[in-house]
Amino acid sequence: EVQLVQSGGGLVQPGGSLRLSCAASGFTFNTYWMSWVRQPPGKGLEWVANIKQDGSEQYFLDSVKGRFTLSRDNARNSFYLQVNSLRVEDTAVYYCARGRGPTYFHWGQGSLVTVSS
């Protein structure tokens, strides 16, 4: 069974940082692109970033470029979203998802990131 289990998230002040993690199981992790999608409270879905199987290609939403970074550890079947210089408008539930997008068969449970002073 494919599982994506997320950790990280929490309350952070504007300008702060967090690392979100996504641990994968039930499939051959190093053969899939992986993605992050976020959802501000009460709003719609927004694609954030994705990373190629070997990490050699990464793409980001314009509004997070230079502030968010992606990495993956294929030996640990995990990938990560480092979120820096956080803004109030980054407040959202962040989901990890398997694939490059826009078709995601499998999603994580979500991690809430709240940016507030």
Add this chain to the structure above:
Amino acid sequence: QSVLTQAPSASATPGQRVTISCSGSSSNIGSNSVTWYQQLPGTAPKLLIYSSNLRPSGVPDRFSGSKSGTAASLAISGLQSEDEAVYYCAAWDDTLNIVFGGGTKLTVL
């Protein structure tokens, strides 16, 4: 404001057929396939339709998708109370990577 445009709400009674629309442009729906998701409150989105009209295993055939030009539609026939959810369309955009619609909240009356 979302790149793909969806009506914010729709409603229908049990047993009816309802259609949810998604409008885009030549750089997204016009040149790429469409994906549809269903999201129940407090849960992650669930894949309903991909490649514009294909259903993943386990999705009832009451759900169907279509695409014409720069617009796509999700149809739900034989509406059931458990179909009450928010539905999102998504597509690859040639200039912006992946884009979503704003979502349509479906109410089963």
